[in-house]
Amino acid sequence: MLDDRKLTILRAIVTDYVSSREPVGSKALVERHGLNVSPATVRNDMAVLEEEGYITQPHTSAGRIPTDKGYRLFVDRLSTVKPLSVAERRAITTFMMGALDVDDIVRRTVQLLAQITHQVAIVQYPVVSTATICHVEIVRLSADRGLVICVTSTGSVEQRLIGLPEASDADIAQVRGRLAERLIGTTAVEAAHRLASFAVTVPPARAVFAAAVAAAVLDILGPDASARVAVAGVPNLARFGASYETTVKPVLEALEEQVVLLRLLGEATTGDDVMVRIGHENDYAPLRATSVVASGYGSDAGSRATLGIVGPTRMDYPSAIASVRAVARYVGRFLAEA
Amino acid sequence: MLDDRKLTILRAIVTDYVSSREPVGSKALVERHGLNVSPATVRNDMAVLEEEGYITQPHTSAGRIPTDKGYRLFVDRLSTVKPLSVAERRAITTFMMGALDVDDIVRRTVQLLAQITHQVAIVQYPVVSTATICHVEIVRLSADRGLVICVTSTGSVEQRLIGLPEASDADIAQVRGRLAERLIGTTAVEAAHRLASFAVTVPPARAVFAAAVAAAVLDILGPDASARVAVAGVPNLARFGASYETTVKPVLEALEEQVVLLRLLGEATTGDDVMVRIGHENDYAPLRATSVVASGYGSDAGSRATLGIVGPTRMDYPSAIASVRAVARYVGRFLAEA
DNA sequence: GACTGGCACTCAGGTCGCGCGAGTGCCAGG
DNA sequence: CCTGGCACTCGCGCGACCTGAGTGCCAGTC
16 A cells, blocks of 8 residues: 555655755645656555655645655655764764773764764773673772672772671782682672672671672672763754653653663664664653664673764754764774774 | 832842743833832833943843843842742752762762753863872783773772773783782872873883873873763753754753863852852853753862852742752762761 | 636735833922 | 842743645646
8 A cells, every 4th residue: 555656755755845844835845856747646646655654744735745654654664774974983083082981982972973963972881791800809998898800801890888897908908809709700690609608608706898899899790880871962952842841851851761762772682683673662751752673682692781862853864873883883893803 | 329229120120031031021020029119210210220331131122131231230239149949958868868979079060960950061070189099900801902000089980091002910010019019098289290200210110111000090180071061951951042043952952062161161160159140141142041050069278179050041040049059069068977 | 538717705914093000200298 | 237028020831823744636638
């Protein structure tokens, strides 16, 4: 029921609407896309497309705009991914040059993504789960408090504050030694197992202290360790154009809720290609006017996480998809090499 | 030339305008504030206040609104700092309970501040300059790269990636040992001095490697180490009310520029009390429609940094000042204890 | 059967004019 | 120095009007 011409028309409507931000009418469509039919024919086709729910009119006697369903069809079948421009490729390389550590890579990536897509960019910090532990350390800060520090093979460093009620330097050294013996070279999952019985491996007098240390390490390695994201490009929300209260504010609120962001990106981690969620396809209701384009990234199976962008449903999907894919791949390589 | 009644009127105009967001006229002023004079008298006084530049009218035959100069006078001489409500005090304590480490304290603080002031909150991470170095570490991640890690007495942990082109484990151990000898217990400033000649203290074969390590440590301790801020409460920008492009977007852009934020907060670090910058008093031109309320915070002279809020000039200054001051003091204590 | 030209219809948005009312400035009198 | 009174200003909201883009439908043509 949707012949070739109707699909062409839908594609034209989507591209025109994305670039002009205005409902597109039959006449303009014929002119701007060299369709060899009359506006009346286009109108008939548009009526069908509307019937099927791919497009809609904001009000009678206005042009048509795509619905979420229309965008979906466009993304799935009608768009050809736009290759990145030379300038964009160059931007990627220059931007990522000279990153200092994992945190810095993430910060640069998120800014890069915001810049080339002109949307709000979100990058999840790499998950440590499959990385191995390189180093553990217990550092005394003052008489009664200290830090437990974990370093993983991806170069991420995390720490937790613990109390040192009556631990001597010798206690610390011994516990640290035992901890290093058992954890270095293991993955987070293995480490969690080994930590379960950690306290009993040290002399009873030090068991309480050892248990506190083990708890801190478990906390570091726990699933919420990955619960960090970086955000950039918030000023790009101007692109929404619509009213602040109804569209921009919900997005801002979501951006402050790490949990929400992680859920938004969540399902992109598994699949290998770019995920696109359009409008109401997002579970999170306040973002029903926004689309998410996300992708997993990471060095082979070492460290994996997700990055993506958030923008209005009226978005240049081909470019966005290409950008997200390119950045994800590049960062993956960069993490593997660096 | 500004007698008592005129000041009272200015105060009334400020408070009314802040709460109603609408220009305030002479009649409403008399009614709502029990002034024992007629509207005509108030009008005469308002004419003087306008002449002097403390208030202005958006257009003829509208009420008056305060100018930046008016707010300034209000803040300096007319406002009594509002004590925090019980709920707010409770919010502070519950919010800060159970913080994990310095980063976590900062994150909680910024959210807390955004919540009780209903503005955008900014908290600078504590500066390490006067803190002392507790621990240094060199960790091998893979054959040819590693991390240099620094831990300070405030519990902050920072790291830099370095290459390990041909350093053996023995090289690493020796350099690490020498580094620890020279740096532990020193402040950042002292450490920088000692690092200048660090490379010559190790055998020539290791000098290049030692120099790289020294450079990494210097980078960690350098002034830009403090160049990190946390931001929260961005959705509160709704309070601006005015048009997105002209007022909200500049703020969003400033919020993404760490450098700008640090300069905004900068001058509050030195003084001991809360700093208030109103509208054009900000050097940064795009923020001429916004006010900044900031304060230094920190445990004694140990670690000091700045926190504050950004909002429209039409702001409840007494509450904002009280909140910023309270949070700054509380976090200072918290950092000292924890 | 598919396409086209023509035509009547709809309706958002801009413009104009008008009246209302809040608020002002000024002045004369207490 | 304060006050009541009065004329004046002007932003804002409302309704009327017009315009133009765009539509749906229908009869005619290939």
